Amino acid sequence: MAAVASPDYHEIDRQVMRTLQWPGWRYWVWVGALFLIVVWGALCWANQIYRGLGVTGLRQPNMWAAYITNFVFWVGIAHSGTLISAILYLFRSRWRTAVYRLAETMTGFAVLTAGLFPLIHLGRVWFFYWLLPYPNQRWLQPDFRSPLVWDAFAVSTYLTVSLLFLFMGLIPDVATARDESTGIRRTIYNMVALGWQGSEQQWRHFSGVYLLLAGLATPLVISVHSVVSWDFAMAQLPGWHSTIFAPYFVAGAIFSGCAMVLTLLIPLRKLLELEELITPWHIDNLARIVLFTSLIVSYSYVVESFMTWYSHDPFEMVTFQQRYFGPYGYLFWIMVVCNCLIPLALFSPRVRRNLTLLWVISIFVNVGMWLERFVIIAGSLATNFMPSQWGFWTPSLTEVSITAASFAWFLMLFSLFTRFLPIVSMTELKEGLRWLRQALRQESAEAA
Amino acid sequence: MSDPVRLIGVFAGEEECVAAIESLRRAGYPKPRVFFPIPSEKIFAALRLPKSPVRVWVLIGGITGALSGFALTIGTSMTWPHIAGGKPIISLTPYIIIAFELMILFGALAGIAGFLITGGLPRLESLTGYSGRFSDDRFGVLITCAPEQSTRVELLLKDAGAEEVQRETA
Incomplete structure (x- = not known):
């Protein structure tokens, strides 16, 4: 740990502002490599638009597979950002201050990524607006009883509110960045900060609206993944038609999202030299959320299986038998290892404080949660009511490329953000300076 | 003087x-x-x-959003009165979801608008007495x-x- 053991307001600003210096060549090589993957994915999508969905592995009965899995996965990733930024804000959680901006940024870009997949999934993407009830020049009956229409409302509301919430939190920090900058940077930061100057009137309205936005985002985040889960649960398909899907999906979303925060936070903290601001105490708390939500997700798996067994529904029973021991069975068991068994290591404080190990665990959780979505979506479709219709999806190069490109797109946007806007909230760290100092003292004592 | x-x-x-x-x-x-x-x-x-008046903005925005959600869904159902799945033409339960989402959306947008208007933002000139410190x-x-x-x-x-x-x- 560096020399300053007790940072003050100015030191916090100095450390965060250091991350906004013009990046070196390694950074641009990284961003360039990600950009090339995105371009490759875009070319694959263009080819798919030109030649049709036949270039994918989508065949009856597997008309939802990797793309919809990616959609649900990315919406889920977004959720932890709102949990950390809004829900923990309402609970006045002390440790969120150092990590919430990163989580919130992740939320914005994850929803942007998720929003692409319903479009990519369309054979004729130029008719994307048919997903919406209006405009309705074809005079079809817009059906508000359809979960897909709920989804369009929920996800677009979530995207708008998440970006507004992120922007609101940025205003005072960007004003600080403006005051520390000169030339064109100063002008741009001033425009982004809307000319903020931290007067009592500005702060009064800011505090009022920020609290209310947190209050609005909290039920919103729960509603969004519930609505996403109802895309499946409202269908009659065995493996989808379940009453526990909403809480099950919300817990899974927070689980995967917090794991993704760890995946991004641990290397970023090192690369941007933010060790004094993002301490092992902050990371330990995040790891506890991952552990807690892992237990909820594991419990959901058990309850889901129990409900199937207790129902004596033959179709459900066969679907679950196929889920565990069918052609996709190995994916289910990898998922169980990643989501239920490996996170149990987080009961150990030593593991929670070992950042390398924690990072590896977070990767396993990301993999496990992607597989969970796949097992539910593609696995249930593969073994529906009629065994004569059964069929199993195999990925095509197009789907693999577009999936990889979605990760590259997300990481590229995130990487660009980290060097041009403050990835740690200076304002909130200053507000919670007492707790940061306490964490640093505790770290020093433990190290001694 | x-x-x-x-x-x-x-x-x-x-x-x-x-x-x-x-x-x-x-x-x-x-x-x-x-x-x-x-x-x-x-x-x-x-x-x-x-207390900041943005509370009132959010409240009015939220109420407007919820009412708009119900107006949109009920109005649409009345315009296309098709019975689907044996459900009533006006199925309030699913319409609550749309009304809820629009309540949040309009409430948030109104809150931001209220913040900008009451806070005097965006502001091009510096306030008197302000310093980067x-x-x-x-x-x-x-x-x-x-x-x-x-x-x-x-x-x-x-x-x-x-x-x-x-x-x-x-």
Whole structure:
């Protein structure tokens, strides 16, 4: 740990502002490599638009597979950002201050990524607006009883509110960045900060609206993944038609999202030299959320299986038998290892404080949660009511490329953000300076 | 009559800033303008600031959104009165979802609009007395007074713990 053991307001600003210096060549090589993957994915999508969905592995009965899995996965990733930024804000959680901006940024870009997949999934993407009830020049009956229409409302509301919430939190920090900058940077930061100057009137309205936005985002985040889960649960398909899907999906979303925060936070903290601001105490708390939500997700798996067994529904029973021991069975068991068994290591404080190990665990959780979505979506479709219709999806190069490109797109946007806007909230760290100092003292004592 | 004087007290901490505001209030001076780097409930209380009206904006936005959601869904169902799945034409339960989402959306948008309008943002010119230090680690108290009162005000600010007091002609 560096020399300053007790940072003050100015030191916090100095450390965060250091991350906004013009990046070196390694950074641009990284961003360039990600950009090339995105371009490759875009070319694959263009080819798919030109030649049709036949270039994918989508065949009856597997008309939802990797793309919809990616959609649900990315919406889920977004959720932890709102949990950390809004829900923990309402609970006045002390440790969120150092990590919430990163989580919130992740939320914005994850929803942007998720929003692409319903479009990519369309054979004729130029008719994307048919997903919406209006405009309705074809005079079809817009059906508000359809979960897909709920989804369009929920996800677009979530995207708008998440970006507004992120922007609101940025205003005072960007004003600080403006005051520390000169030339064109100063002008741009001033425009982004809307000319903020931290007067009592500005702060009064800011505090009022920020609290209310947190209050609005909290039920919103729960509603969004519930609505996403109802895309499946409202269908009659065995493996989808379940009453526990909403809480099950919300817990899974927070689980995967917090794991993704760890995946991004641990290397970023090192690369941007933010060790004094993002301490092992902050990371330990995040790891506890991952552990807690892992237990909820594991419990959901058990309850889901129990409900199937207790129902004596033959179709459900066969679907679950196929889920565990069918052609996709190995994916289910990898998922169980990643989501239920490996996170149990987080009961150990030593593991929670070992950042390398924690990072590896977070990767396993990301993999496990992607597989969970796949097992539910593609696995249930593969073994529906009629065994004569059964069929199993195999990925095509197009789907693999577009999936990889979605990760590259997300990481590229995130990487660009980290060097041009403050990835740690200076304002909130200053507000919670007492707790940061306490964490640093505790770290020093433990190290001694 | 000579021009009024602007005094800007610069403080290192929230406590000193609050003390200065309290001293000015007790001495009968009008409310000063205060700049500070973090949201501070103590400063709001010392200035006797009422709650922000953005609450009302959010409430009106939220109610408008919820009503719009019901109007959209019910109006659409009345326009296309098709029975699907044996459900009633106006199926309120699923419509609550649309109304809920629009309530949140309109509430948030109205809140942001309220914040911008009541907070006077975006703002192209600098507020009088603002300095870059006040977004970093310093608290600023700006008060405008008659020249003959300026010595007393400066003393009040210094007694409260001001590191420096800048003087400008208004």
